[in-house]
Amino acid sequence: MKSSSKASIAAILKQYDSGQDSLISLMQDIQSAFGYLPKEALQQAGRELDIPLSKFFAVASFYNSFNLEPQGKHTISVCEGTACHVKNADNLAQMVARELELNGDEGTSTDRQFTLKKVRCLGCCSMAPVVKVNDDIHGSMTQTKTATILNQYRKDKK
Amino acid sequence: MKGSTSKRLAKLQKEGLTTLFPESTKIMVGSASCGIAAGADAVLQAITAEVKKKKMDAVVQKVGCIGLCYLEPLVDIIIPGRPRLTYGNVTPEKAKELVAAAKKGKVLEGALGKITAEPFLIEGTARDYNGTAGGVDDVPLYAELPFYRKQNRIALRNCGFIDPENITEYIAKGGYQSLASVLEKSSPGRIASDVERAGLRGRGGAGFPTGRKWKICLSARSDEKYLICNADEGDPGAYMDRSILEGDPHAVIEGMLIGGYAIGATRGFIYVRDEYPLAIERLEKALEQVREHGLVGEKILGSSFNFDITISRGAGAFVCGEETALIKSIEGDCGEPRQRPPFPAESGLWGKPTIINNVETLATVPVIAAKGAKWFSSIGTDGSKGSKVFSLVGNVNNIGLVEVPMGTTLRDIIFDIGGGIPNNRAFKAVQTGGPSGGCIPESLIDLPVDYDALTKSGSIMGSGGLIVMDEKTCMVDVAKYFLEFLESESCGKCTPCRVGVKRMREILTDICEGKAELEDLTRLEDMAGLINDSALCALGRTAPNPVLSTLKYFKDEYLAHILLKKCPAGVCKDLITFSVDKKTCIGCGACKKACPADAVTGEKKKAHKINTKKCIKCGACREVCPVSAVLT
Ligand SMILES: Cc1cc2nc3c(=O)[nH]c(=O)nc-3n(C[C@H](O)[C@H](O)[C@H](O)COP(=O)(O)O)c2cc1C
Numbered sequence: 001m002k003s004s005s006k007a008s009i010a011a012i013l014k015q016y017d018s019g020q021d022s023l024i025s026l027m028q029d030i031q032s033a034f035g036y037l038p039k040e041a042l043q044q045a046g047r048e049l050d051i052p053l054s055k056f057f058a059v060a061s062f063y064n065s066f067n068l069e070p071q072g073k074h075t076i077s078v079c080e081g082t083a084c085h086v087k088n089a090d091n092l093a094q095m096v097a098r099e100l101e102l103n104g105d106e107g108t109s110t111d112r113q114f115t116l117k118k119v120r121c122l123g124c125c126s127m128a129p130v131v132k133v134n135d136d137i138h139g140s141m142t143q144t145k146t147a148t149i150l151n152q153y154r155k156d157k158k
Numbered sequence: 159m160k161g162s163t164s165k166r167l168a169k170l171q172k173e174g175l176t177t178l179f180p181e182s183t184k185i186m187v188g189s190a191s192c193g194i195a196a197g198a199d200a201v202l203q204a205i206t207a208e209v210k211k212k213k214m215d216a217v218v219q220k221v222g223c224i225g226l227c228y229l230e231p232l233v234d235i236i237i238p239g240r241p242r243l244t245y246g247n248v249t250p251e252k253a254k255e256l257v258a259a260a261k262k263g264k265v266l267e268g269a270l271g272k273i274t275a276e277p278f279l280i281e282g283t284a285r286d287y288n289g290t291a292g293g294v295d296d297v298p299l300y301a302e303l304p305f306y307r308k309q310n311r312i313a314l315r316n317c318g319f320i321d322p323e324n325i326t327e328y329i330a331k332g333g334y335q336s337l338a339s340v341l342e343k344s345s346p347g348r349i350a351s352d353v354e355r356a357g358l359r360g361r362g363g364a365g366f367p368t369g370r371k372w373k374i375c376l377s378a379r380s381d382e383k384y385l386i387c388n389a390d391e392g393d394p395g396a397y398m399d400r401s402i403l404e405g406d407p408h409a410v411i412e413g414m415l416i417g418g419y420a421i422g423a424t425r426g427f428i429y430v431r432d433e434y435p436l437a438i439e440r441l442e443k444a445l446e447q448v449r450e451h452g453l454v455g456e457k458i459l460g461s462s463f464n465f466d467i468t469i470s471r472g473a474g475a476f477v478c479g480e481e482t483a484l485i486k487s488i489e490g491d492c493g494e495p496r497q498r499p500p501f502p503a504e505s506g507l508w509g510k511p512t513i514i515n516n517v518e519t520l521a522t523v524p525v526i527a528a529k530g531a532k533w534f535s536s537i538g539t540d541g542s543k544g545s546k547v548f549s550l551v552g553n554v555n556n557i558g559l560v561e562v563p564m565g566t567t568l569r570d571i572i573f574d575i576g577g578g579i580p581n582n583r584a585f586k587a588v589q590t591g592g593p594s595g596g597c598i599p600e601s602l603i604d605l606p607v608d609y610d611a612l613t614k615s616g617s618i619m620g621s622g623g624l625i626v627m628d629e630k631t632c633m634v635d636v637a638k639y640f641l642e643f644l645e646s647e648s649c650g651k652c653t654p655c656r657v658g659v660k661r662m663r664e665i666l667t668d669i670c671e672g673k674a675e676l677e678d679l680t681r682l683e684d685m686a687g688l689i690n691d692s693a694l695c696a697l698g699r700t701a702p703n704p705v706l707s708t709l710k711y712f713k714d715e716y717l718a719h720i721l722l723k724k725c726p727a728g729v730c731k732d733l734i735t736f737s738v739d740k741k742t743c744i745g746c747g748a749c750k751k752a753c754p755a756d757a758v759t760g761e762k763k764k765a766h767k768i769n770t771k772k773c774i775k776c777g778a779c780r781e782v783c784p785v786s787a788v789l790t
């Protein structure tokens with residue numbers, strides 16, 4: 001871990017007392033600083049707040065929103081909530097997986113530009129099917145529209 | 159009310175009225191998450207810029223969602239001397255035109271509806287906008303629009319009408335008056351009794367009488383007690399709570415304060431799901447404001463009541479909506495439910511008596527406190543009082559949030575309010591209650607929404623998701639979808655749920671892939687009984703519901719999959735082939751262009767063909783076909 005990362009971990013930890021009560025909130029702060037939960041960061045947090053590393057891993061694997069692996073530069077979340085499901089959201093997720101040449105139906109592309117995630121309801125069911133790219137929600141999606149958005153992000157890279 | 163308190167609230171009320179009913183023109187942009195996703199931010203920017211450019215005297219603000227989600231972005235405009243008008247599908251260009259017209263005191267054509275007087279639910283009388291100058295006679299009144307005619311907005315009273323980030327507007331609409339009078343005139347036991355007599359039942363799913371729950375907690379002896387607002391809203395396809403939190407966060411906070419007082423709590427928590435960043439942001443702002451005005455903290459409004467509120471963010475686990483799991487999650491642990499009793503009302507967060515109430519339940523409380531138990535219990539049916547918010551989504555024309563009196567029929571909701579099924583398709587079922595609920599068929603369309611009637615039908619009220627399904631929805635696939643959901647969301651603690659749900663899902667997968675035999679249906683039913691009897695928490699116990707209700711009402715569809723190896727709705731990929739209807743195809747070539755597998759051939763203006771060997775069944779051709787000529 002770079003020393004600058006160490007510094008930001010220290011800044012996060014300053015806001016927490018030892019003990020488990022705020023564990024989830026602490027992990028959320030770490031994740032928003034790094035995009036995922038780096039092992040080194042968890043080790044440091046565990047040492048300073050007196051929480052075993054195994055506890056962090058148990059909690060990280062229990063909750064869907066935690067990532068133990070680094071994520072792609074852009075996160076594409078395809079909603080698979082009920083309202084989106086009845087509007088063929090499955091096909092959208094499969095199309096993105098194909099485009100990103102992923103092995104499974106979720107994951108990160110080899111160039112680390114994109115991570116595809118299936119999520120359950122983004123609360124915008126009125127615009128189903130919904131695809132979220134980073135923080136932007138796109139409604140009434142089709143495969144063609146999704147491809148266009150994907151290409152925009154690809155172009156932005158260049 | 160104590161003199162100083164009432165003076166303080168009166169001052170804030172006056173301040174709120176200046177922006178609620180300004181002398182100048184007022185323009186409001188529906189800026190809940192759904193509005194923003196539809197482009198509300200760009201519309202707001204265009205309006206702000208144009209108002210500045212034209213040097214107009216106008217109040218421009220963000221408001222919550224009025225429920226017409228399918229017409230977002232929505233802009234409401236009040237020109238002095240005219241009724242309030244709502245415009246839908248507003249683009250930034252259209253927004254500029256609206257401003258330009260308003261500058262001249264004119265209105266544009268095409269408004270969806272008008273309101274001549276703004277409802278003030280708590281005070282009971284509506285307040286006229288300044289006059290009703292002509293020019294909009296042909297625009298229908300809101301109260302006459304099919305979408306609104308049968309609604310009764312109690313929990314949603316302020317959504318879309320006030321600036322959710324401005325506490326003074328909430329107060330101007332009667333907010334925090336209920337709290338003030340409860341603190342001054344009522345005792346904890348009395349307000350709990352009032353809520354019990356009102357007949358309010360929990361809106362989070364289980365439907366337990368709220369007042370009764372409060373009384374149990376009130377009588378528990380402890381140095382500390384807690385009240386938790388359950389804003390986890392895990393039901394996929396439901397967004398009532400999000401909309402309330404984004405459109406009227408103070409209603410929930412006031413409900414928490416009254417509830418906290420009723421049970422003798424000193425601390426409150428709002429457990430919000432992580433997928434709702436805007437709701438969290440607005441709640442944080444609202445909490446800052448109540449702190450500033452002494453509405454939380456010590457000696458609230460000059461009384462002896464102390465109560466503070468903290469936000470706790472969820473981390474994406476459906477089971478954490480279950481109250482004992484939620485408590486574990488706030489304690490910083492994995493959200494695994496535990497056996498009840500003891501109920502949280504006796505031993506909850508950190509072992510202290512704790513009440514968990516849903517967002518909508520709490521948002522309703524201040525109205526009951528203000529208008530009384532009798533008023534509230536006059537709405538609804540015998541066993542289900544008041545109104546209920548539903549997110550009406552799926553294959554229905556008017557998608558949105560609706561709040562109807564309990565007892566309204568599904569037909570009224572789906573066909574009158576919802577405007578029926580799009581694309582000339584037939585209605586097939588409506589799913590209520592989320593993963594714990596079931597699918598209700600057309601034969602029961604006249605069922606009233608009421609806790610007991612829905613349970614009797616094999617579904618449940620649940621938290622308020624109503625997902626409408628048309629003839630192109632496969633009911634076996636829907637059952638499989640819910641079981642997949644529950645399989646991945648099961649916490650894994652008890653075997654019936656961990657293994658049983660997986661086993662049921664495997665059978666459903668086999669059915670959808672055409673690999674099942676008739677005996678599998680019996681196996682499904684046996685498993686369902688077993689899980690229902692022995693799972694630890696309600697997630698597991700109710701997990702078989704989506705399967706049982708579809709088996710009960712749509713057995714033919716299961717049989718078609720098993721015996722004929724066909725999916726009548728054309729959804730299950732292993733049982734369908736894509737083809738083009740030669741008669742309908744106009745040869746536009748859109749499908750050919752969209753196909754990622756080069757499976758479509760055909761010349762311009764001639765019927766196209768799909769090569770089934772190459773076809774990967776992705777459905778891209780069906781999406782782009784302008785004449786619905788792609789068949790499955
Ligand atoms: C698996 C599961 C998920 C639940 N999810 C929620 C939820 O997201 N929101 C909610 O308010 N209640 C949810 N509940 C119900 C809560 O356990 C609890 O009954 C409710 O929050 C109590 O509030 P109320 O009495 O105001 O309804 C869920 C229950 C179960 C079993």
Ligand code: FES
Nearest residue numbers: 079081084122125
């Ligand atoms: S189901 Fe997709 S946003 Fe709710």
